[in-house]
Amino acid sequence: MNCRGLIEELSSYFDDDLDPQVAADLERHLHGCKKCRVIVDTTRKTIEIYCNAEPVPLPEDVRQRLHAALRERLGHKAS
Numbered sequence: 608m609n610c611r612g613l614i615e616e617l618s619s620y621f622d623d624d625l626d627p628q629v630a631a632d633l634e635r636h637l638h639g640c641k642k643c644r645v646i647v648d649t650t651r652k653t654i655e656i657y658c659n660a661e662p663v664p665l666p667e668d669v670r671q672r673l674h675a676a677l678r679e680r681l682g683h684k685a686s
Contacts, residue, residue: 608629608632608633608635608636609636610636610640610642610643612632612633612636613633613636613637613640613643613646613647614646616629616633617646617647617650620633620647621650621651621654
């Protein structure tokens with residue numbers, strides 16, 4: 608397991624949906640890679656914060672700007 612492999616498996620790792628051997632390889636990589644430990648810890652904390660937070664509605668102007676930016680980023684024309 609390398610850093611790129613860890614990133615690719617991160618979602619499955621958090622969902623506890625990895626093959627046991629892949630999970631063991633990922634854990635070994637985490638033991639020796641400080642950068643990946645920071646990524647995993649930060650992502651885990653972010654998930655916890657968002658899962659425990661109450662939804663906050665976006666102001667209409669922010670929602671419109673966000674949608675426009677996403678359309679532009681994804682290459683879609685405004686509708």
